[in-house]
Amino acid sequence: MATISRTALRRVNSWASYSCLRRSSCSSQIKRSFRSCAPLATDGVFRELTAVRVRTPWVEALQRQRQEGTDPTKASGKSQVAADRKLEPKRMSDSYHSVTLPLAQDPWLLDTYLNSSGHIRLGTIFMDLDALSGVIAYKHTGDDVTTVTASCDRITIKHPLTEICDLELSGKVTYATGRSSLEISMQVAKALKEGEKVKDEDVMINCTFTMVSLDPGTKKPVNVNPLIVETAEEKQLFKLGERNSKIRKERNQTALIKHTPNDLESDLIHAFWQKHLQYHDPHDSLRQPENVYFMDSTILKTAMIMQPQFRNRHHFMIFGGFLLKQTFELAFTCAAAFAHARPTFVSLDPSTFQNPVPVGSILYLTSTIVYTDPPLIGAPGEKVDPESKYTRVQVRVDSKVRDVEHGRSKPTGQFNYTFMVEKNIRVMPRSYQEFMMYLDARRRAEQVKESMGEEGPGLNPKVAEESVTE
Structure with a gap:
């Protein structure tokens, strides 16, 4: 074990004494006070x-x-x-x-x-x-x-x-x-x-x-x-x-959970089914294009425990904004994984909070690419640009909660996000459930187009690329 010499010890003690004297003399001349800034009325996110x-x-x-x-x-x-x-x-x-x-x-x-x-x-x-x-x-x-x-x-x-x-x-x-x-x-x-x-x-x-x-x-x-x-x-x-x-x-009143698809939508389902048969028919030269992906291959899931730090003002339920944040970021990731390109947010389309999310429950989120615009197959009379440089991608995020023991489960909401990607890419449903999700998303896209006709032309792809937001 190293030892310190008496000379060195005296130097250390001398320096310590000098420092104490210097601090006491300085304190009599300079007073340092600690104070906080006046609270800002504009920093709403924190206060x-x-x-x-x-x-x-x-x-x-x-x-x-x-x-x-x-x-x-x-x-x-x-x-x-x-x-x-x-x-x-x-x-x-x-x-x-x-x-x-x-x-x-x-x-x-x-x-x-x-x-x-x-x-x-x-x-x-x-x-x-x-x-x-x-x-x-x-x-x-x-x-x-x-x-x-x-x-x-x-x-x-x-x-x-x-x-x-x-x-x-x-x-x-x-x-x-x-x-x-x-x-x-x-x-x-x-x-x-x-x-x-x-x-x-x-x-x-x-x-x-x-x-x-x-x-x-x-x-x-x-x-x-x-x-x-x-x-x-x-x-x-x-x-x-x-x-x-x-x-x-x-x-x-017209939701697909209550009513069967209309005639036009039934024709679309049939057209997709025919296209799917062509892709797999050994006697047909048509094969699935490289830019077409089946819907079930686009699914992305997460699960997380709901902690009290994200509760609402009534303490035992999760703050709705936290769900928006989590579903948006999962939807963004899902769109990026699907397109292999950076998505730009366009809109959150009509979305519902079905049931509250209790603190301490397990939240399960499932995101799926349910619609692309331009679509792979257009409706009769609909103009579709198959060579479009940009694609609007609609992501559906379904949420449900379970208690910690996983004894019961209930749906808590459905969130529908639309992104724009600089990619020619299409999604294709093939099961009946996927067809219903596709048609529901298509209806939302049609409603968005109607509102865009009233509000203006919508988000320009070039402007979207230059945005500093996600």
């Missing part, structure tokens, strides 16, 4: 949105639940909403809320929004939008009801970002008739200076969410405040919400 979403530490919520001896994931059967509560009409402006993400100003905040290639993670933006929809909903309904996300009617990229900038997320209730559901319209736009008005070209994302209010005790729908519609702009937004509600009802 404004998250703080509203979760107000009680998990350990306290868990202890309270154990003391009460109740299962918060099940209905108690006892109503907690007063039967005589007053539901006075409210204005759209009453629920308006906005937050600004200072991505260009705060590199550490930006750090949580970027992926490995320097693109903004849209899944994180979607998570913020779902949190914002909850803030807006409770500003309209109040805290005495439980308001949950029922569906995401559509999220579209309107003008892709070409550079990193501060973003403003804003929205309000735009459709509520006084029944249990309400529609919330939101947008993500470039954050402008105070007093400046957002122009159409500043808007990056448009989206609408449908929320449903429930009695916390019975878990049954309860009525909410109706809307007062005054200005021409508000009347237009309300009318759009009315149309979206009608489309949702029509879609439910």
Whole structure:
């Protein structure tokens, strides 16, 4: 073992004494105080949105639940909403809320929004939008009801970002008739200076969410405040919400789970079956092209435990925005694996949250390429470009949960994402279940084309390539 000489020891002690004297003399001249910055009102992702979403530490919520001896994931059967509560009409402006993400100003905040290639993670933006929809909903309904996300009617990229900038997320209730559901319209736009008005070209994302209010005790729908519609702009937004509600009802009534395919769709199934026979007929020269893949070969799956860090404000269910983030990133990966090219997000098409996801459950996600546009086989009279350089790829993500013991399972939602890839590639169904998934996706694509006809030409492939978002 090495030893230190007396001379060296004296030097060390002398230096230590000198350092102490120097620190004491400096402290009398220079005072260092520790202080924190004033909280920003614009960093909604960390304070404004998250703080509203979760107000009680998990350990306290868990202890309270154990003391009460109740299962918060099940209905108690006892109503907690007063039967005589007053539901006075409210204005759209009453629920308006906005937050600004200072991505260009705060590199550490930006750090949580970027992926490995320097693109903004849209899944994180979607998570913020779902949190914002909850803030807006409770500003309209109040805290005495439980308001949950029922569906995401559509999220579209309107003008892709070409550079990193501060973003403003804003929205309000735009459709509520006084029944249990309400529609919330939101947008993500470039954050402008105070007093400046957002122009159409500043808007990056448009989206609408449908929320449903429930009695916390019975878990049954309860009525909410109706809307007062005054200005021409508000009347237009309300009318759009009315149309979206009608489309949702029509879609439910004509769903393939309830009805057989129509004549045109039956012809398509037959045409695919004939094409499949040709590919495998030794006496036919037609063979399966290299750019055609069977649907069952595109499936990608994940499973994960639902941890309390992603709970909603009611503590024992998972925050809906977390599901959007997870399903988006799986859909993105599925599209990339299918095309062997980097996908660019186009839209989240009408998607539903069927059942809540309990904390502690196991979430299973299954993604499948269910439709490509241009399609392999077009409908009669439909113009199809078989040599198209770009392909729109629709990915369906089905989610279900099981308890830890895996004793029971239930579906929790279906999410439909559309991406664009610079690749000529096609998907082909061959089982009856796959045909139904294909037709359901085709119907969604047709609805998107109709809405694009009203809203504009849609996302330009070249502009999409230059975007800084996924």
